Amino acid sequence: MSELKLLLVDDEVEFLEPTAARLARRGIQCRAVASGDEALRALGEEAFHCAVVDVKMPGMDGLELLRRITRDYASVPVILLTGHASVELGVKGMELGAFEYLLKPVEFDLLLDTIRRAAALRST
Amino acid sequence: MPSNPYRTMRRQIMAVLLAFGLVPLLAMGAAGYVANRAAIETRTRNLLEAMVKNRKATIDLFLEDRMRDLELVAASFSAEALTDEARLDGLLAQLRREHGGIIDLGLIDSDGVHRAYVGPYNLRDRNYSDQEWFEHVMVQGRYESDVFLGFRRFPHMVMAVRKRDLGRDWVLRATIDTDMLSALVREGGIESGAEVFILNRAGEYQTAMAPHHVLMTKSDLGPLPVHSGVRVVTRRSAKNTEFIATTWLRGGAWVLVARQEAPGLGQLLNAHPAVLGVFVAGLVLVPVLARVVAVARLRQIRALERERANLFETAAQSQKMAAIGRLAASVAHEINNPLAIIDAQVGVLADSLDDLAGVGDASEWRLRLAKIAAQVDRARKVTHRLLGFSRRVGPDIEPVDVAAALEETISFVEREALASSIRIVREVERDVPLIRTSLAQVQQVFLNLINNAIDAVGAGGEVRIKVAAARDGVEVTIADNGPGIRPQDLDRIFEPFFSTKAGGGLHSGLGLAICKDVMQSLGGRISVTSTVGKGTCFTLWFPMEAEVGGVGTQAVARG
Numbered sequence: 146m147s148e149l150k151l152l153l154v155d156d157e158v159e160f161l162e163p164t165a166a167r168l169a170r171r172g173i174q175c176r177a178v179a180s181g182d183e184a185l186r187a188l189g190e191e192a193f194h195c196a197v198v199d200v201k202m203p204g205m206d207g208l209e210l211l212r213r214i215t216r217d218y219a220s221v222p223v224i225l226l227t228g229h230a231s232v233e234l235g236v237k238g239m240e241l242g243a244f245e246y247l248l249k250p251v252e253f254d255l256l257l258d259t260i261r262r263a264a265a266l267r268s269t
Numbered sequence: 270m271p272s273n274p275y276r277t278m279r280r281q282i283m284a285v286l287l288a289f290g291l292v293p294l295l296a297m298g299a300a301g302y303v304a305n306r307a308a309i310e311t312r313t314r315n316l317l318e319a320m321v322k323n324r325k326a327t328i329d330l331f332l333e334d335r336m337r338d339l340e341l342v343a344a345s346f347s348a349e350a351l352t353d354e355a356r357l358d359g360l361l362a363q364l365r366r367e368h369g370g371i372i373d374l375g376l377i378d379s380d381g382v383h384r385a386y387v388g389p390y391n392l393r394d395r396n397y398s399d400q401e402w403f404e405h406v407m408v409q410g411r412y413e414s415d416v417f418l419g420f421r422r423f424p425h426m427v428m429a430v431r432k433r434d435l436g437r438d439w440v441l442r443a444t445i446d447t448d449m450l451s452a453l454v455r456e457g458g459i460e461s462g463a464e465v466f467i468l469n470r471a472g473e474y475q476t477a478m479a480p481h482h483v484l485m486t487k488s489d490l491g492p493l494p495v496h497s498g499v500r501v502v503t504r505r506s507a508k509n510t511e512f513i514a515t516t517w518l519r520g521g522a523w524v525l526v527a528r529q530e531a532p533g534l535g536q537l538l539n540a541h542p543a544v545l546g547v548f549v550a551g552l553v554l555v556p557v558l559a560r561v562v563a564v565a566r567l568r569q570i571r572a573l574e575r576e577r578a579n580l581f582e583t584a585a586q587s588q589k590m591a592a593i594g595r596l597a598a599s600v601a602h603e604i605n606n607p608l609a610i611i612d613a614q615v616g617v618l619a620d621s622l623d624d625l626a627g628v629g630d631a632s633e634w635r636l637r638l639a640k641i642a643a644q645v646d647r648a649r650k651v652t653h654r655l656l657g658f659s660r661r662v663g664p665d666i667e668p669v670d671v672a673a674a675l676e677e678t679i680s681f682v683e684r685e686a687l688a689s690s691i692r693i694v695r696e697v698e699r700d701v702p703l704i705r706t707s708l709a710q711v712q713q714v715f716l717n718l719i720n721n722a723i724d725a726v727g728a729g730g731e732v733r734i735k736v737a738a739a740r741d742g743v744e745v746t747i748a749d750n751g752p753g754i755r756p757q758d759l760d761r762i763f764e765p766f767f768s769t770k771a772g773g774g775l776h777s778g779l780g781l782a783i784c785k786d787v788m789q790s791l792g793g794r795i796s797v798t799s800t801v802g803k804g805t806c807f808t809l810w811f812p813m814e815a816e817v818g819g820v821g822t823q824a825v826a827r828g
Contacts, residue, residue, distance in 0.1 A: 157606060163613035170620050201602075228605030229598070250609035250649050253616050 149264050150192065152221070153177045154184045154210065155199040171257060181205030181213075188218050194264040195244075197256075200227035200234060208234075208241060215242040222263040226251060275567055282563040283556075290555035298548055305541075309532050310512070314501050316461055317514040321499050321527050324457040324465065325516045331453055332519065335371070335445055336411065338364055340430050342374075343441040348434035351376045351385060351441065358387040372425060372444040379407070379438040388444065406431055406440050413519060416447050416467075416475040416484065424451070424476075424484050451476040454525070463529035467518070468493065475523055488526075495521045503531075583789075597779070601652040608652070612645045666815050668703045669711060671743045672736045678715040679734070682723060689728045693719075698737040706815040710787045714795075717780040718747045718807050725751030725805065742793070742813050748806035754799040762797065791815040 151173050155161050158179055165175040176193070178184050181204060184196070196214060200207035211223050222244040227234065235246040244263045247256065342351075342360055350356050361374045373388020381398025397403040406412040406429040414427040429442040450467075454476045458465035466482050467475040472492040474482045482488070493515055501514045510531035517524050532540075539545075619638050622631055679693055686693055722732040726749045735746045754762060761767045765782040788795040792812045799805040 157610065159610045160606070160613055163610070163617040167613065167616045167620055228609060229602040248653065249605045250612040250645060253612070 149173045149194050149260070151175050151260060151264075152184060152187055152193045152196040154179075154181065154196065154202070154207070155226070156180060156202040157199070167253065168257070168260070173257075173260065181207075181210040184210055185213060188214065188221070193218075193221050195222050195224065195260050197224045197226055197260065200225055200238070201229050208237060211238065211241050211243055222266055224256075224259055224263055226256075275571065278570070279563045279567050282566055283559045286559035286562055287556060290559060291552070294548070294551045294555065301544065306532070309540075310503075313529060313531065314503075314512050314514075317463060317512055317527050317529055318499050318501050320457045320461050320463070320465075321514040321516050321525055324454060324527075325499075325518060325525055327453055328450065328467075328518055328525065331450060332413065334368065335443075336413065336428055336430070338368065338371075339428055339441055339443055340411070343430045343432040343439075348376065348432065348439045351439070354385050354387055357385050361387050370446045370449045372446050375442045377403070377429075377440040377442055379440075402427065402429065403440065407438060413522070415469045415473075415522070416450075418484060424448070426450075447476065451478075454478070457527065461527070461529065463514075463527045465525070465527045467523050467525050469523055470495075470521070490526065490528075493524050493526070495524075604648065604652050608645055608648050612642070612649075615641050615645065666705050666707055669706050669708045670701075670703055671711070671745060671811065672697045672701055674708055674712055675715055675734060675736060675745065678712045678719060681716065682719055686723050686732070689723075691723055691726055691728065692731045694731060694733045696733070696735040698735075701736055701738050701743055702813065704743050704811050704813050704815075706791050706793075706811055710791060711811070714784045714787050714809065715745075715747075717784050718809075721780060722747055722749040722751070722805075725749050727751070739810055743811045745809040745811070746806055747809075748804060750804040753801040753803055754797075754805055755801055756799075759797060759799055763795075 149172065151168060153161060153165055153168070153175050155164075155177075156179050161177040161179065165177040168175045176187055176191075178187055181202060184198070187193075188196075198207045198210055198214075202210075207225055207227070211225065214221055214223055223242070225235075225238045225243045225246045226249060227246075228249040238246050244266070245259050247259065342364070346356070346360070357374055357376070361371065364371045364374070373386065373390065373392070375386035375388070375392060376384050377397055378384050381396050381400070381403050383393050383395045383397070386393040386395075402412050402414060410431045412427070412429045416424050416426050418424055424447045426445050426447055427442060428445055429440050432439045432441055454465050454467055455478050457463070458478050464478055464482075466478050466488075468488055468490070469475055470492065472487045472490060474484050474486060474488055476482075477484055490513070495517055496515070497517070499514060499516045501512055504511050504513055512529050512531065514527045515524050615638055619635070619642075622634055622638070625631055675697075676695070679695075683693055719732065719734070723730075726732060731750050733746075733748045733750075735744075735748075737744050758767075763781050763785040765779055767782075785795055788809065792815050794810045796808050797805065798808075
């Protein structure tokens with residue numbers, strides 16, 4: 146299996162760095178960015194198999210980013226990840242085309258598994 | 270209790286209803302009475318007037334007849350013939366035969382000496398010259414006395430006529446029995462129901478009808494004014510109203526009186542029993558109906574007020590839950606992010622330990638990292654539980670197999686329960702229907718209640734869960750054999766932040782409040798029974814179809 150390329154978007158740098166490190170360790174090449182704008186720039190520069198997006202972010206929030214990705218980069222599945230549990234938010238995310246909706250702190254194995262399933266969906 | 274508002278209200282309602290019912294009734298009654306009384310009074314006066322007129326004619330005729338008889342005898346026979354007592358006796362017998370009422374007959378000479386007498390008394394040779402009536406008849410030619418009681422104590426009167434014969438004046442005198450007169454007078458009263466009698470000029474009874482009419486005594490009317498024709502006067506006193514009809518007889522010597530009381534209320538009502546019945550029925554029914562209506566209205570008002578109080582309470586509870594929900598959600602959010610970071614950092618460290626395999630005592634590091642990870646996991650459970658979050662997103666109403674949902678929920682906790690040797694017993698009835706409800710929320714309730722039960726029974730306890738079809742829905746009971754809940758706490762366990770559990774971060778005091786809120790929002794019910802020392806049993810009832818938009822807020826479940 147070729148190396149998985151993941152876009153990780155979260156305004157918490159403290160979260161980005163260790164998470165990216167752990168994923169890299171498992172053969173997932175991570176590009177970690179701290180805002181929606183940066184994420185869009187990264188998407189313009191290279192192709193990703195999957196994106197993990199925090200919902201609550203200053204500036205462009207995760208839902209807006211999701212909307213842009215499904216519109217402009219429809220082949221990239223998006224996993225929403227948030228500390229703010231809300232059924233409405235989850236439903237909205239799924240309606241907008243999110244692949245999955247996960248709650249922080251997420252069990253790492255679950256996150257890994259979800260990323261792999263999403264990437265597999267993309268490659269088929 | 271003067272401050273009881275319901276009693277005051279009932280009194281007011283009744284007062285208004287009574288006024289509305291009784292005022293028209295009494296007004297109509299009064300109007301009817303006045304109209305009727307006026308009519309009856311007019312009729313009574315007319316009847317009295319007609320009767321008196323009629324009696325007067327009869328009485329005048331009676332007296333006139335007697336006088337004419339006497340005058341006829343005086344004119345027809347010579348003084349000589351009349352002095353013959355045998356002849357006189359024959360005449361008396363003949364008069365008695367023809368008219369009756371004549372008691373005796375006598376002839377008196379101009380000196381006032383009774384020259385001849387036939388009759389029951391020994392009046393012959395009696396001298397009348399000094400008597401007033403004798404002078405009267407000698408001057409006027411005829412005389413009628415008032416009524417008086419003679420020796421024998423029966424009423425009678427005297428009539429006398431003057432006669433010229435043999436060159437001198439004679440007087441023919443007769444005593445008239447007035448029983449007949451009285452009978453004629455009474456007859457009018459018997460017809461009309463009035464008291465009818467004759468008074469003389471001095472106001473003394475000349476005939477009697479009622480027991481209090483004592484002959485020759487003065488009546489309570491006193492001397493009456495002389496007038497012509499018939500006069501009817503109305504005499505009103507505090508006691509009664511009476512009509513008095515009068516007409517004068519014998520040129521003003523006697524007055525014929527008919528008196529009758531105006532009819533009272535009683536008589537009027539007796540005359541119209543149907544009216545009386547309606548009136549009495551109204552008087553009885555109006556207060557009864559007023560009371561019935563007042564009591565019914567009051568019951569309605571009370572029910573409405575109770576309902577309002579309940580709604581108020583529910584609304585207050587919902588607001589509280591919503592506020593708590595918002596607070597809990599933001600707290601959980603704030604905690605989840607640092608937790609995620611700690612989790613990630615621990616993960617990195619654990620990963621890098623693998624690289625250091627064989628260097629130093631890695632197992633000590635691994636153990637401590639595992640402990641940190643375990644605490645993060647525990648904190649995660651708290652925040653997730655607090656949020657009531659379920660990975661099954663969407664509060665969609667869908668067909669739910671309650672038993673299957675329950676089984677799935679139990680699977681989350683059973684391992685933990687078995688570790689504490691707690692038995693979970695299922696009793697699932699067959700043919701439990703599918704219900705339409707929110708699976709996520711139903712499971713949230715099950716999880717809260719089962720966790721509570723597990724916490725309550727402690728090691729070695731038993732949790733018994735039953736699922737059964739119930740009227741219009743499905744009933745689930747979750748019973749434990751734990752220590753039970755004290756009766757004074759039982760009422761409060763559904764209140765937010767109320768907890769009987771000692772300490773422990775897992776117990777927010779919101780679990781049962783959330784359960785109640787969710788059950789309400791799904792149109793279901795939750796109730797509890799408990800016996801201290803025996804255990805607690807929660808009963809859930811789910812309707813066949815959840816009512817979306819129930820009273821509950823779902824605030825916590827939505828965050």
